[in-house]
Amino acid sequence: MSSNSRYRSIKDLLSEDYVVAGTPLCSGCGAILTLRIFHKILGGNVVWVNAAGCVTLMVNYPFTPLKSSWMYTAMACAPAGAQGIRDALDILMEKGRIPVDQDLKVAVITGDGAAYDIGLQSSSGAIYRGLDFYYLCYDNEAYGNTGFQFSSATPLGSRTATSPPTPLNPEGYKKKKKDLFEIWRAHKPPYLATISPSHPLDIARKIEKAEKYRGPKLFIAISPCPPGWGFETMETVRMARLAVETGIWPLKEAIYGEVKHTYIPRKLKPVEEYLKTQARFRHLFYPVKNAEIIQTIQGEIEEYWREVYRRELGENI
Amino acid sequence: MLIYARFHGRGGHGVKTASRILGTSAHLEGFHVQDFPIYGAERRGAPVTAFTKISDDPLKLLDRGYIFNPNLVLVSDESLLSDPIANPLSGIQTGGTAFINTTKNIDHLQIKHDNINIVVGDVTGLSLRYVGRVVLSTGIGAIATKLTGMIRWNSLEEAVKEELQEIGIKGELLEKNILLAKTCFELVYPAPLPPPSQQKKYKIVELNWTHPPYNIPEIWNIGNTKIRKTGSWRVFKPLINLEKCTRCSLCVIYCPEGVIEMVDNSLVVDYDNCKGCLICFNECPVKAISYVREAEAV
Amino acid sequence: MIRTKLILELGFKRYLVPPVKRAVMMTGNTAAAWAARLAEVDYIPAYPITPQTEIIEKLAEWIANGEMKAKLTILESEHSMLTAAGTGALSGARVFTATSSQGLLYAYEMLYNVAGWRAPIVLVNVSRAVAAPITLEPDHNDFLSTRDSGFILLHAETCQEVLDLILIAYRVSEDYRVLLPSIVNMDGFHISFTREPVILPEIEEVRRFLPRYNYVNPFRAGKHSAKGVTVLRPPLYSFYKYQMHFSSLNAVKVFKEACSEFEEHFARRYDVVEKYMLDDAEYAIVMMGSFSTIGKKAVRIFREEGFSVGLLKIRMVRPFPKEDIREALKNKKGVIVIDQNISPGFGGILYGEICSALYGFRDRPPLILSVIGGVGGKTLTIDEIRYVFEYLLDCERSGKEPRPILLFREDELEEVKSLLKVGFGGDVFQL
Structure with a gap:
């Protein structure tokens, strides 16, 4: 893709870190890894506006790992908090009360519970109004902070604390993941993308591209969660990579609603490889394999990519 | 008889389950019991605490909340000893007992408290050997149970089954844990647990209005987590x-x-x-x- | 003489001070908008709701035609509106916003947050009874539901008071000794849509009274901070909550200081309470909001009939001006508290607060009667006030313990009956 990107190799990402070590977040947390990479590219002059979630606890009195600013709001309204800061800085600059070099980039960071569920209204409002902000949703596909209950971001078949697999419900979570990308895309924001911490260059290039636009710049990041998903902490990046390579987590962007995939796997790895390494899907394999559910998941992924191949590569498979 | 047991660990160690294993086995022995964990901001890996209170007299359990004066402390990770937030031995009863999960010899541990009994053991190693991964709940729970000197193996075995099934552990993994519990139960001897007494007299102060910014929940000293x-x-x-x-x-x-x-x-x-x-x-x-x-x- | 005094107490001082500027007929809503304009607010996050909407419409008009320089953003809910208001103030903007009733309740979570962030915004609430059942007309349950949030609560009786209290509220809220947001309350319809003469202060004079807003450490590049930080250690939580309490208590003194300066600038005098023909009175009626004007009329009538009655209007609800209330009600023979709200299972909210302020006070009145009236905008008549006053006198004579009175008139009962008859299709009830 970006032949003109200034991020050509991983070494181009060795810039200043704005998230220092020592956070109280879980060892191997996918969300903080994404935030760290994201923040490097965004630079230091940022105010992060947060809604209740795991990352909230990153800034817990009297500690903050951030070298930037932080505003915790409440669970439903981080984008509204961003609106207040953006509006205030704008009017104060307009009135000449503060110099432009005191301006900050305003960025929202929330989990999927806030983005997909309780805060959907406030994010829709902010996107609709064209608020000039970044939104980083770290999607660990459940309410991780409260002990991993399902959210509308939970995928089919996942065990969560509120969708336990039982003989009556062998599949665990029965509904399909809400498509937040499409909901946000319907607002036609200038920039929208999915990202994965396994693909840091892709993150960097997307932010680089997004920065050219004024208005909402939205990112949904897959955030493997070792305790919630049930895998060893060392597997976080591998899990994110598997999600991309099995095609269950497509890497794509949409500029004013026009979708383009930034990574098109020519041969999808079987989704089983991804599912079977996580305890949340263990009941689909043990004691007996639930081939039907696995096939449903695999089928949906393939259907998705057939459409992508057709539309973006002009291929019919 | 009154046992105030305080469990210190890190998120993911299973101190909550350990405290419940002790609680349930004491309950099965017919004692009066309270147990509870503290959930805070801390994630997996950060210091967490859980409590179990046991007595033969319900009146002695007219109590709620944290234990500040334990007569039994269980530390699931030796590194917690020097952690100022966890501070696991704080308030421990003179003559009371502390178990520390470590590979080290007692003499190599940095312990500032005099007049307490220290018991050490490598539960992590045993857990890796018997279960194949680091699961401290069963081992620490079993050790706590034995240290009380009031609880029989049968009650502990029952408690381990109940508590581990509660968190979805069954089959072969459960059997491995029971084996681990048995090993840990046999590893230690009942320890002296003198009844806890209020050691500290609290002084009440009068608060006044404080000047901004000190009355606002803000942090100006940014990027300061490294000191943790x-x-x-x-x-x-x-x-x-x-x-x-x-x-x-x-x-x-x-x-x-x-x-x-x-x-x-x-x-x-x-x-x-x-x-x-x-x-x-x-x-x-x-x-x-x-x-x-x-x-x-x- | 009595007549002159009445005019003075009602706040129509234009007859007594040199006519600097002619008063203008305007509604309470317009007066609120004028206050925001005169305070030169920077930021107005908003969301429409009856009967508050006119305030925002007016401000939108002025901003659109360049008469006022501020950023107006219409949010998608009151919850978001209040969030943006709070973060805007923490970014150094002077913030004004307004809502009513359901909107205030929808934003409820954020009231506690904005107060806890110590974001000194001013919120105008146009009181409207809370659903269900639903009505557009006012009572004070919405306003009083915020009393534990940490906001400074002020209640206006007249359109002039709306304007003046908003200006004073900015002074109080932004004072470093307080640093808490304020709600200035006015009653829907009876103030919000009621026109009466309002003196508009000169902007230069307002600037002299109300200095520019400077937040402690606003969000700025190069001066980073973390705000609204989660505080999970219980002692720390208690510490900050106690600090909010101390800061709120400071607001009594700060408000009084602001009021005396306000009088120097604008020749109108306010205090945390208003005493109407009260000092020499044997009996007192305690009220707040727009219906206090009806209470004042009753006082005047009863005085003419030879009864020694006065009225105490509560202007500041939080902090609760306990000392001023004690002083005002000292040695009265009997007190009637008329609540335009109802806490089901308890009764009148203000009654409970007044009783607690007087408990343990040596010179407290022996009789305190709780009256509920005007709930859901139900009118309050002189006859009803006379009824409760006579009941108070009766209790005093007979030594009976007064029972709370829930005002309801025969004509209203007839109206209810006729409506229920239609609603249920026949005489199926006994009332």
Whole structure:
């Protein structure tokens, strides 16, 4: 893709870190890894506006790992908090009360519970109004902070604390993941993308591209969660990579609603490889394999990519 | 008889389950019991605490909340001893007992408290041997149960089954845990647990209005988490072989904590804060990173 | 003489001070908008709701035609509106916003947050009874539901008071000794849509009274901070909550200081309470909001009939001006508290607060009667006030313990009956 990107190799990402070590977040947390990479590219002059979630606890009195600013709001309204800061800085600059070099980039960071569920209204409002902000949703596909209950971001078949697999419900979570990308895309924001911490260059290039636009710049990041998903902490990046390579987590962007995939796997790895390494899907394999559910998941992924191949590569498979 | 047991561990160690194993086994013995954990801001790996109160007299359990004067303390990770937030031995009853999960000999531990009984054992090692991974709940729970001197193996076995099934552990894994419990139960002897007494007299102060910004929940001292030293969370320590390393920098980028830094074409790890997630080990394309158990690291 | 005094107490001082500027007929809503304009607010996050909407419409008009320089953003809910208001203030903007009733309740979570962030915004609440059942007309349950949030609560009786209290509220809220947001309350319809003469202060004079807003450490590049930080250690939580309490208590003194300066600038005098023909009175009626004007009329009538009655209007609800209330009600023979709200299972909210302020006070009145009236905008008549006053006198004579009175008139009962008859299709009830 970006032949003109200034991020050509991983070494181009060795810039200043704005998230220092020592956070109280879980060892191997996918969300903080994404935030760290994201923040490097965004630079230091940022105010992060947060809604209740795991990352909230990153800034817990009297500690903050951030070298930037932080505003915790409440669970439903981080984008509204961003609106207040953006509006205030704008009017104060307009009135000449503060110099432009005191301006900050305003960025929202929330989990999927806030983005997909309780805060959907406030994010829709902010996107609709064209608020000039970044939104980083770290999607660990459940309410991780409260002990991993399902959210509308939970995928089919996942065990969560509120969708336990039982003989009556062998599949665990029965509904399909809400498509937040499409909901946000319907607002036609200038920039929208999915990202994965396994693909840091892709993150960097997307932010680089997004920065050219004024208005909402939205990112949904897959955030493997070792305790919630049930895998060893060392597997976080591998899990994110598997999600991309099995095609269950497509890497794509949409500029004013026009979708383009930034990574098109020519041969999808079987989704089983991804599912079977996580305890949340263990009941689909043990004691007996639930081939039907696995096939449903695999089928949906393939259907998705057939459409992508057709539309973006002009291929019919 | 009154036992105030306080469990210190890190998120993910299973101290809550350990406290419940003790609670349930005491309950099965017919004692009056209360147990509860504290959930705070802390995530997996950070210090957490759980409490179990046991008595033969319900009136002695007219009590709620934290235990500040335990007569039994169980520390699931030796590194907690020097953690100012966990401060596991604070308030321990004179003559009381502390169990510390460590590979070290008692003489090599830094313990400032006099007049307490220290019991040590390598529950992590036993857990790795019997269960194949680090599960401290069963081992610590079993040790706590034995240290009380009031609870029989049958009650403990029943309690382990109940509590582990509650968190979805069954079948072969449960059997392994029971074996681990049995081993730990036989590892220690009943310890002296003098009844807890209120050691500290609390003084009441009068608060007044405080000038801004001190009355506002804000942090101005940004980027200050390094002083927390999350390196103490580590179970396994990653080691970089600089001979094999190609300086590709992937470990620097993929480290969630940002503790690996490229300095003068060499890699430096901030072990004070490395939580030991081992993503670097897993992602290194030339396998230049290995790891050792923290307790065995020099 | 009595007549002159009445005019003075009602706040129509234009007859007594040199006519600097002619008063203008305007509604309470317009007066609120004028206050925001005169305070030169920077930021107005808003969301429409009856009967508050006119305030925002007016401000939108002025901003659109360039008469006022501020950023107006219409949010998608009151919850978001209040969030943006709070973060805007923490970014150094002077913030004005307004809502009513359901909107205030929808934003409820954020009231506690904005107060806890110590973001000194001013919120105008146009009181409207809370659903269900639903009505557009006012009572004070919405306003009083915020009393534990940490906001400074002020209640206006007249359109002039709306304007003046908003200006004073900015002074109080932004004072470093307080640093808490304020709600200035006015009653829907009876103030919000009621026109009466309002003196508009000169902007230069307002600037002299109300200095520019400077937040402690606003969000700025190069001066980073973390705000609204989660505080999970219980002692720390208690510490900050106690600090909010101390800061709120400071607001009594700060408000009084602001009021005396306000009088120097604008020749109108306010205090945390207003005493109407009260000092020499044997009996007192305690009220707040727009219906206090009806209470004042009753006082005047009863005085003419030879009864020694006065009225105490509560202007400041939080902090609760306990000392001023004690002083005002000292040695009265009997007190009637008329609540335009109802806490089901308890009764009148203000009654409970007044009783607690007087408990343990040596010179407290022996009789305190709780009356509920005007709930859901139900009118309050002189006859009803006379009824409760006579009941108070009866209790005093007979030594009976007064029972709380829930005002309801025969004509209203007839109206209810006729409506229920239609609603249920026949005489199926006994009332």
